[in-house]
Amino acid sequence: MHPILNVVVVSFHHKRGCEVEYSHPKLNGTGEAGLPDEWHLLPSLALPDGVHNCQKDTIFFLLPSKEEPGKCVFGISCYRQIDSKELLNKSDDVTRASVQKAVCVLSRIPLFGPLKAKLEVITQAYFEQKDFSKVDVLAQMYTNLCDIFDENLTGEYFSNLAHHEISIQELFVRFRHRALLLFKLFLLERKVLFIAPTGLRLGETMLAIVSMFPKLLEEGLYYATIGVNTNDKTKAVNKEKKSSDIVIEEDVGVQMTRDDPLKEKDSCGFPLSLFTQGCSFDPYLSIQSMDYISKTQSCVVGATNALFAVKKDLFDVIVKIEDDGSLVHNHIEFVNDSALERVLALTSADLRFADFVLKKVEEQMKASTSEFDGSDEWIRLQMKNYLLGLVATSRSDLQAAVPHFGVAFVNEWRRTKNHKIWVANKHEDLASVPPGHMFSEQMGxxxxxxxxxxxxxxxxxxxxxxxxxxxxxxxxxxxxxxxxxxxxxxxxxxxxxxxxxxxxxxxxxxxxxxx
CATH class of the missing domain: 1.20.50 (Pheromone ER-1)
Structure with missing residues (x-):
């Protein structure tokens, strides 16, 4: 099947709210404008909360698939606002001083970075026509995207494409050593909220963290959206597991592996099953989706609406990304679980490792040549080695090595679904990985x-x-x-x-x- 599904225009109507205005190919669902039931949240995800307060934004989001139940599709929305006086052809619905619209592309595979630049250019061209009835440019974009991204996107080429324009360097520059803390936080399967002033800042940050996990961005998000992790089937499975009188740890891992939808793993066990079976990931949620959060076991979600941050009882951690125009301030707040902050405290070995990565990043960004050391690909390699050392240490329970990763952290991680699935299976190359931290040395x-x-x-x-x-x-x-x-x-x-x-x-x- 071809990866590109639809090009959709979503507009804001002052009486009806967010609604689908145009789609190519035409949607054939039962909702308004042919919107399928599975995509009923599309209008609210395509336009940012508080559309009147921003001139432009880019949003990454996930939706349940209408063709493959239990899976999801990937969306990117490019939002713009224009003064209605500038329009050459006004419809009767244009009664306000400004018009807000978003052009979206929906795909079967995660192509956030590659689609972003192309969509922003076409959206700008669409708005510069100043006549929204002229949609030929959008139909032409769909044809061009189908030519560029065909059904043969596989292997290393697809992996490189999926990571295109997802900058881990920027993540380390903004969060510094705490980028490693966020990486470890994702492993613990807690309820985490990222909140930022723009959807673009939100998506870039969250996808950068995901891209540090081997193969997770390109292969591990197909069952991630909150829309497929709160259904009755998931609840029934969880209820059945909780009702067991006797639980054997190895049996739990085997059962979770049997239920795990991510069947294809490499020889090291990647991608990890972080976002499956009730554990969701959504780089953007609108206020209409807030009720879903309490129905998930764990979630990592992004939002621009400040009301999410007010609902602190829903989350364990809130990551605030604030932008004052010149400086970006990032705060990690632990709520409802004071012990979690101690569990995630970076060890001296962790800090050495994070500092090593950060220095390489800063050196590479200052260099005039594009050296491998310090690049995004180099960082992903370092994080893979860190992760392999972590799981080898956890499996061996080597008393001298565990403290370098944090005793409390390793114990907490062992309780998670992704750890149990990983260690319950035999992976050819994992057995040869020696336990220990790459930066374990005497404190100085x-x-x-x-x-x-x-x-x-x-x-x-x-x-x-x-x-x-x-x-x-x-x-x-x-x-x-x-x-x-x-x-x-x-x-x-x-x-x-x-x-x-x-x-x-x-x-x-x-x-x-x-x-």
Whole structure:
């Protein structure tokens, strides 16, 4: 079957709300404008919440498949707003000062990055006509997309295509060491909300995290959307499992493997079964979908509507991406489970690994040549090696190695569905992976600096720790001589670069106190 399904135009009507205005090929469902029942959320997903408050946006989303029950299809929406006075041909429905529309492409396979650039260009051309009755450009786009993306997209070519324009580098630059924390968070199958001012920022962040897991983006999201993870079948299976009187861990893994829809794995066991059997992933949800969240076992969802963040009882973690126009602030808030923050605390070995990746990324981004080290593909290779070392350590239960990943984290991960499925199966290349952390070594003074940087980056209002930093630096200088002073000086210089306005406060904190 051809991967491209439809090109759809969704508009906002001041009385009827979001509605499908045009589709090519024509939709043949029972809903308005031929909308299938499975896609009833399409209009609300295509247009961002609060459409009047933004001029343009790009949204990545998932929908249940209307052809293959239990699976999903992938959508990308390009939204624009135009002043109604600029229109050359106004319909009778245009009664407001502005018109809001979105052009969407629906596909059977995840092509978020490759479709984004093409869709943005065509949407701009569609709006520049200033006559929305002229849809030839949209029909032509569908034909062109069908020519470009044919049914033979497989193997390494498809993998590279799926990761196109999904930047893990930007993820590390924005979240720094906490990018690894988010990676580990996904493994624990908790309820996580990402909230950002725009759908584009949201989708880029969430898909970048997914793309760090081997083969997950291109092969592991076909059963992910919340629309197929809250059905009666899933509930019945879960109820049956909970009613068992005697549970043997190995049997649970075997049973989960039998029920797992992701049957095709490589010789290492990838892609992981992170988003199946009641565990959902949606890079964007509208406010109309909020009721689904309580019906899932776990979920990773994105939203731009602030009402999601108010419903803290629905989530374990809320990741806030705030943009003030010049700086992007990212905050990870643990709600309803204070122990989870301790479980996910990065170890010294984790911080060394994250710092190693971050430095390579920064060096590669500054370099004039496109070197492999520090590139997105290089990062994915490092994360694969990290993940293989983690599962090998978990399986071996080597007491010397487990603490480098975090004892509490490994124990928590062992309880998840994805871990039980992974270790319940025999994977040819997994048996040869040695247990242990790539950056397990004796703790040194540099680890103290890393811990400080990680703490400051992860705390809102981090300038409050400056006094503590200086006190710690002085104590280090007293106890281990000049090395401690260098650590303090290095941290102070780093903080000044991050926040020049804090310089005055630092100097005051360093002034000697009268006895």
């Amino acid at each position: 003074v540099y680890d103290v600096y890393l811990r400080f940087e990680h703490a400051v980056n992860g705390v809102e209002g981090a300038s409050k720790v400056i006094g503590t930093v200086n006190t710690a630096g002085k104590n280090l200088g007293t106890s281990i001589g000049e090395t401690g002073s260098r650590v303090k000086a290095k941290f102070t210089n780093w903080w000044n670069r991050k926040n020049p306005a804090a310089q005055e406060g630092i100097e005051q904190a360093e002034e000697p106190q009268s006895e």
